[in-house]
Amino acid sequence: MLKCNNLVKKYMQVTAVDGLNLEICPGKIYALLGPNGSGKSTLMKMIGGLTKPSSGSITLDGEPLNHKTKAKIAYMPTEAYFYNYMSCRDIGKYYQDFFRDFSYDKYIKLLADMDLKENLKAKEMSSGMMAKLKIAVTLSRSSEIVMLDEPLNGIDIIAREKIINTIISNISDETAVVLSSHLVDELEKIVDCAIFIKNGQCVLAGEAEELRQQQGKSIVEIYKEIYA
Amino acid sequence: MFKMMKYEYRKGLFPMLMIFSIFGVIELFFLYGALTKDESKTVLGISFLMLASFVAYIFVLIYGVTSYANDLKNKSGYLTFMAPISTYSIIGAKLLSTLLTGMTFVAVIAVLAVIDYSLVANVFELESLLELLKEMVSAFGYDLSSILFGMLAFVVTFLIQFFMVVTVAYLAVSLASTVLQNKKIKGVVSFVLFLVLIVLINKVAVMISSGETSSYATFLEAMKEMLPVIGFYLACSVVAFLGSGFLLDRKISL
Numbered sequence: 001m002l003k004c005n006n007l008v009k010k011y012m013q014v015t016a017v018d019g020l021n022l023e024i025c026p027g028k029i030y031a032l033l034g035p036n037g038s039g040k041s042t043l044m045k046m047i048g049g050l051t052k053p054s055s056g057s058i059t060l061d062g063e064p065l066n067h068k069t070k071a072k073i074a075y076m077p078t079e080a081y082f083y084n085y086m087s088c089r090d091i092g093k094y095y096q097d098f099f100r101d102f103s104y105d106k107y108i109k110l111l112a113d114m115d116l117k118e119n120l121k122a123k124e125m126s127s128g129m130m131a132k133l134k135i136a137v138t139l140s141r142s143s144e145i146v147m148l149d150e151p152l153n154g155i156d157i158i159a160r161e162k163i164i165n166t167i168i169s170n171i172s173d174e175t176a177v178v179l180s181s182h183l184v185d186e187l188e189k190i191v192d193c194a195i196f197i198k199n200g201q202c203v204l205a206g207e208a209e210e211l212r213q214q215q216g217k218s219i220v221e222i223y224k225e226i227y228a
Numbered sequence: 229m230f231k232m233m234k235y236e237y238r239k240g241l242f243p244m245l246m247i248f249s250i251f252g253v254i255e256l257f258f259l260y261g262a263l264t265k266d267e268s269k270t271v272l273g274i275s276f277l278m279l280a281s282f283v284a285y286i287f288v289l290i291y292g293v294t295s296y297a298n299d300l301k302n303k304s305g306y307l308t309f310m311a312p313i314s315t316y317s318i319i320g321a322k323l324l325s326t327l328l329t330g331m332t333f334v335a336v337i338a339v340l341a342v343i344d345y346s347l348v349a350n351v352f353e354l355e356s357l358l359e360l361l362k363e364m365v366s367a368f369g370y371d372l373s374s375i376l377f378g379m380l381a382f383v384v385t386f387l388i389q390f391f392m393v394v395t396v397a398y399l400a401v402s403l404a405s406t407v408l409q410n411k412k413i414k415g416v417v418s419f420v421l422f423l424v425l426i427v428l429i430n431k432v433a434v435m436i437s438s439g440e441t442s443s444y445a446t447f448l449e450a451m452k453e454m455l456p457v458i459g460f461y462l463a464c465s466v467v468a469f470l471g472s473g474f475l476l477d478r479k480i481s482l
Contacts, residue, residue: 083307
């Protein structure tokens, strides 16, 4: 289980995450919701080990995050993060070298499913291709935690359903999946839990179905109520 | 760490090949001059080769440092820092691959120097010049082999100093990244900090070196003379390495 305890991240005068508490349990799909600048990506980066909290702590199975816990967390940043010289094949080899839970065969299959050629270089890709590549390489790992930051960014409306199906069909029952997206209606259909982030704080969180019953509204409507 | 080194080395392969291509073109020019017994072209070729060696040194130094600075600045650094290895391993991989690149250049330049010298000696009959050089050196009370041992010791010290310069640059980049996070002025501050640190280190190095030019019977004797400075440079490298690793582990956010 992943736990965030009173997590704070400050950038000079700006507080991106402000005393956030959170628990992520295995076997569930979480929607991390909030508008731009609400602190979703900063939170994911902290869990991914790329950004250091100003205060508070993050633990995975009771162990504070360190370089070893990175092996249990598959994090897909929203930005393109590959070196220009790398081809799809190079990226797969890189992941294979560093992540024991990475399956190169699964990666090749996912690349084929997404119509990406193995010798295609990162610098030659369109934003849509890059989005697919990031998903393919991240889902080829069998990690305890899978975090996808804006996985539908750059994906056209036709391909979105295919991407969502790919995400669902490539995760195990032991994996906790955290998805952030502005496209709340796309996520509503597939998530088990929803976490609403506003000004760096968790303002509402719970099982999606419980939230719908408690509030008498859909996740999309709750989103509009909180942020409108 | 060695896996990471592979990727660091691979990243620098294209710029390294560019520099080697420039070397190749200059070498061809030199060979043309030497084989056609054109003295002015040969001298010009040698001068350009020496200049290219200096440029290669500056290139490796700058490339080694910018590779680290860019990983802290650009999104591609996520790939490196997402890997489940310690920050010390990441920095170590970057430093060692830079040193390896530097040593590759030194090896290539040394091989070229030996081949080119043999060629020039054959074509322009330089044996008499070498004898003249020996006589000149002994006239000043030195032995040519002693000077060569001194030069060899200098090359070793130079490589260690190069390693120290890169690690200190890493520390300067890490300190600026810690304090200034994503501010644009970070690069300038890193550079100023680096200059200040290097000036201070070199002042201390001058103070602890003997400053005398001695005569060396063996290479080990020459190295013994350089030992205090080498020890100091290594100590600075270790402190800078540990400092950078600590800051990267605890303070720096991408």
